[in-house]
Amino acid sequence: MSYCSNCGGKIEPGHVFCPNCGQKPPQQNPKKVQSNKHHGRYWATISVLIIVLVIAIAAVVSGLVIGLGGNNSSSSNYYQSTYPTYTYQPPIPTYTYQPPTPTYTPTTHTLLSDHTLFGPSYNYDSYYIPAGKTISLSWSADGYVSIYILTETQYSYFSTWGWHSSPAAYDNGNSGTLSYHVTNTDTYYLVINNPSWVTGIKVYSATASW
Numbered sequence: 302m303s304y305c306s307n308c309g310g311k312i313e314p315g316h317v318f319c320p321n322c323g324q325k326p327p328q329q330n331p332k333k334v335q336s337n338k339h340h341g342r343y344w345a346t347i348s349v350l351i352i353v354l355v356i357a358i359a360a361v362v363s364g365l366v367i368g369l370g371g372n373n374s375s376s377s378n379y380y381q382s383t384y385p386t387y388t389y390q391p392p393i394p395t396y397t398y399q400p401p402t403p404t405y406t407p408t409t410h411t412l413l414s415d416h417t418l419f420g421p422s423y424n425y426d427s428y429y430i431p432a433g434k435t436i437s438l439s440w441s442a443d444g445y446v447s448i449y450i451l452t453e454t455q456y457s458y459f460s461t462w463g464w465h466s467s468p469a470a471y472d473n474g475n476s477g478t479l480s481y482h483v484t485n486t487d488t489y490y491l492v493i494n495n496p497s498w499v500t501g502i503k504v505y506s507a508t509a510s511w
Contacts, residue, residue, distance in 0.1 A: 418495035
């Protein structure tokens with residue numbers, strides 16, 4: 302069924318003229334219609350191809366961007382991984398050598414035992430004391446004795462005059478103890494002296510350690 306282009310009336314199939322106004326409807330060209338159909342399909346195909354091509358190009362571009370980003374990341378990681386690493390080393394302390402202080406165990410020496418220092422002139426016994434030692438002396442006697450610790454110079458004076466006014470250390474009595482540390486390198490002497498000019502003095506014991 303078609304419609305009249307002049308009055309709009311219905312024209313049944315097979316009618317050549319419009320039953321209302323008698324107008325002959327225009328003839329359609331089948332070839333032209335068929336050509337229009339093919340033309341529409343062509344542009345639809347072209348549109349689909351263009352869309353597919355755009356999607357493909359977008360996918361390629363996205364892949365390149367992601368790839369470049371990944372390469373930059375790996376490159377960054379590479380450079381970061383090649384940075385030198387250091388382990389903290391605390392400074393090594395320095396020390397000034399201090400020679401050890403010499404130590405020693407004192408040795409006990411029995412100097413006199415039941416020994417009489419005779420008069421009427423001064424009489425004495427003397428003992429050499431090594432430098433750097435500490436001497437400790439104890440004695441007992443039946444009378445007063447004099448105990449001297451003298452340097453070599455003082456000892457030379459004592460051996461000439463029998464006394465000294467300023468010894469390194471001094472004590473006297475019929476018993477007692479005396480301790481003295483010999484600090485310098487001079488030669489020291491321990492002297493046990495009978496100061497009496499008349500009688501002898503018996504020394505029961507005189508023991509020292511150094």
